[in-house]
Amino acid sequence: MVNKDIPRIFAEISMKKRHLLLILLLLNGFVSQLAAQNVSIYAGRSKTLYDGRYYPALFGENIAPTFLSYDLKLGWTDNSSSPFAHICNHPEIGVGFQLDNLESIQAANGPGMGNIYSLYGYFDRPLLVLGGFSLGYSGEFGVGLMFKNRYDPVQNPWNMVISTPVNAHISLGVQAQYAITPRYDAGIGFFFNHHSNGAVAFPNYGLNAFELALRLGMKSPRAVENIDSKPQDDGFKRRFRFGLQVSSGVMSNEANFWRSLEEENVWVNDRYFKYAVEANVLYQYCHTHASGLGVDLFFTPFCDKIAEHDGRGETYEPVSYGISILHELSYHNFSTMVGLGRYLHHNDGLARNKILYQLVTVKYYFPKAGDVYTGVVLKAHKFKAAESIQLCVGKRF
Numbered sequence: 001m002v003n004k005d006i007p008r009i010f011a012e013i014s015m016k017k018r019h020l021l022l023i024l025l026l027l028n029g030f031v032s033q034l035a036a037q038n039v040s041i042y043a044g045r046s047k048t049l050y051d052g053r054y055y056p057a058l059f060g061e062n063i064a065p066t067f068l069s070y071d072l073k074l075g076w077t078d079n080s081s082s083p084f085a086h087i088c089n090h091p092e093i094g095v096g097f098q099l100d101n102l103e104s105i106q107a108a109n110g111p112g113m114g115n116i117y118s119l120y121g122y123f124d125r126p127l128l129v130l131g132g133f134s135l136g137y138s139g140e141f142g143v144g145l146m147f148k149n150r151y152d153p154v155q156n157p158w159n160m161v162i163s164t165p166v167n168a169h170i171s172l173g174v175q176a177q178y179a180i181t182p183r184y185d186a187g188i189g190f191f192f193n194h195h196s197n198g199a200v201a202f203p204n205y206g207l208n209a210f211e212l213a214l215r216l217g218m219k220s221p222r223a224v225e226n227i228d229s230k231p232q233d234d235g236f237k238r239r240f241r242f243g244l245q246v247s248s249g250v251m252s253n254e255a256n257f258w259r260s261l262e263e264e265n266v267w268v269n270d271r272y273f274k275y276a277v278e279a280n281v282l283y284q285y286c287h288t289h290a291s292g293l294g295v296d297l298f299f300t301p302f303c304d305k306i307a308e309h310d311g312r313g314e315t316y317e318p319v320s321y322g323i324s325i326l327h328e329l330s331y332h333n334f335s336t337m338v339g340l341g342r343y344l345h346h347n348d349g350l351a352r353n354k355i356l357y358q359l360v361t362v363k364y365y366f367p368k369a370g371d372v373y374t375g376v377v378l379k380a381h382k383f384k385a386a387e388s389i390q391l392c393v394g395k396r397f
Contacts, residue, residue, distance in 0.1 A: 039073070040073045041071065042071035042213040042214065045212055046066060057108070058108060058158045067101050069098060069101065069193075069211050071097065084288060088331065091124055091125040093121075096119075099115060099116075099118075102114060115147075117145045120140045120142025121140070121141060125138070132180075143169055153265065163202065164197045168386075169193075169194075190212055191210070193208070198386045199387060200251065200271070202258075241282050246394065247392035253271075259310070259311065276297065276379075279294065281294075289330075290327070294339060318348060320345055322345075324359060333365045339358065340356065343357065357381055371395060373394050
């Protein structure tokens, strides 16, 4: 009798409870089988930021659609006695996978947009810890893949969001969570997510969205072990640090793309190299923070090609330069440097009538190689419009 009742009882369980039960089983399985200390699942709803340049044609006038987003994160808590772990309240570092369900959005014309599948690394730092409650921020950087429904001048000309299968994934967020038990926690997070290809190909308006998500997490038994609260002394001293960096990346000629599309109805992305050099001086006042100034030189060798196709009849110059305020956040050998710059001279045809530029550099230092580092640089304008993505190499003195 009991065995016959099992299917009936299971059928009476609501769909939401089934999903919750499945999630708990999956979490337990992941923690048991993988080396990760922490496993967490996020389910949320994302709201796109309205862009009047292409949203009316894609979704309708004044419509900024919402879509469902899901994340799976595998993390490791730094329980070591290093100064970095102590300063950052023993943060969580790991890898994650995100699904943005864009296919569900009803488009006004054509097939709309395809799903984005992102693989990224993340850093989750608690700022405030009170008993079982914690409040902190997180950052993600990785790649997003879109396999179908990208921009196509014939089949899908309204979708000017993303035109390449591989794009950068960047996310910044704040989140709060509460430990229900020593091993299980639940919480909520608010994130700003961005996807674009950094002008490798056009159209490249990119996708910007705000996400509100619920979190369910589980820790392995070794993740809840006592943490050594006494940080080791490594002899750190405050000091000035000097840096020199060179970077290069591939850019498409946006002027020729739009001219070819408007005049010939042909989708053309002719690509050229762009270069940059930065010299900076930072004052490192603790293990994790350093602030200072930088001088930036930007080289756009194909500026004559821009002048040839933009129809303005102007002559551009390949060299631009500016000065930037910099702040570097470090964790062991990884760091993220953000910069706000002001052009002192700018006439390369890439960004007309813009005074300010923004820089985000993610890099990894090699201490055994004399603090040589390599990384990725994202340059943008208006805090959202990516100009280029470049690979960099540099040295810290």
